[in-house]
Amino acid sequence: MIKMKVLQNIKSLGVVAVIRADDPDSAFKISEACIEGGLTNIELTFTTPEADQVIKKLKSAYSDKAVIGAGTVLDAHTARISIMAGAEFVVSPAFDEETAKMCNLYSIPYMPGCMTITEMKEALKLGVDVLKLFPGSALGPDFVKAVKGPLPHVQIMPTGGVDLDNIGTWLQNGCIAVGIGGNLTAPARDNRYDLITETAAQYVAKAAQVIRAQK
Numbered sequence: 001m002i003k004m005k006v007l008q009n010i011k012s013l014g015v016v017a018v019i020r021a022d023d024p025d026s027a028f029k030i031s032e033a034c035i036e037g038g039l040t041n042i043e044l045t046f047t048t049p050e051a052d053q054v055i056k057k058l059k060s061a062y063s064d065k066a067v068i069g070a071g072t073v074l075d076a077h078t079a080r081i082s083i084m085a086g087a088e089f090v091v092s093p094a095f096d097e098e099t100a101k102m103c104n105l106y107s108i109p110y111m112p113g114c115m116t117i118t119e120m121k122e123a124l125k126l127g128v129d130v131l132k133l134f135p136g137s138a139l140g141p142d143f144v145k146a147v148k149g150p151l152p153h154v155q156i157m158p159t160g161g162v163d164l165d166n167i168g169t170w171l172q173n174g175c176i177a178v179g180i181g182g183n184l185t186a187p188a189r190d191n192r193y194d195l196i197t198e199t200a201a202q203y204v205a206k207a208a209q210v211i212r213a214q215k
């Protein structure tokens with residue numbers, strides 16, 4: 001999928017599922033459960049064993065239905081591995097110049113974690129389209145509103161501590177999307193993938209409601 005379309009899908013749904021699992025099989029099942037619930041932006045993190053293989057498998061099963069990206073990408077080498085496996089976007093907890101260049105080389109959106117205006121400026125200069133605010137819980141939705149005063153053009157996606165109670169405020173304060181991990185995927189510990197599907201649908205519905213109201 002071309003870069004613009006990937007970004008458009010993330011923006012139009014307003015939600016990205018952050019999948020971090022202890023084993024590849026569970027990562028695949030959690031991703032499937034999210035897609036079934038309509039949460040079709042999947043960020044498969046590289047703390048998951050064999051993350052590149054899971055990305056490959058998800059791409060061959062769901063490339064027509066979902067956007068599959070890589071998360072917790074700490075360096076350019078891992079970015080390339082993820083891109084070769086088929087990742088359509090790359091997310092990392094912190095900004096890294098070489099990773100930005102690698103993603104640019106393959107026209108893959110790079111969403112690095114930033115906590116300060118200085119970090120945001122550096123990322124923007126390297127062509128970053130969407131800044132991940134991480135850890136979102138440490139800064140809060142008001143931080144986004146404040147940043148968008150001097151930097152109205154930045155596109156921000158917070159992750160870390162996003163839940164059903166605060167997702168609305170994040171989106172209302174100007175975020176283009178949010179990333180949700182633990183609060184979505186926790187039922188996997190008890191093999192309750194059905195609950196993940198249910199919760200995923202709730203996040204998608206809540207985001208859709210806020211996005212509709214903004215139009």
Ligand SMILES: O=C(O)C(=O)C[C@H](O)[C@H](O)COP(=O)(O)O
Pocket residue numbers: 018020045071072073091092093134159160161162179180181182183
């Ligand atoms: O490493 C990355 O690339 C990340 O995306 C960082 C975290 O995994 C997410 O911020 C999820 O945080 P929770 O929703 O609080 O579980």
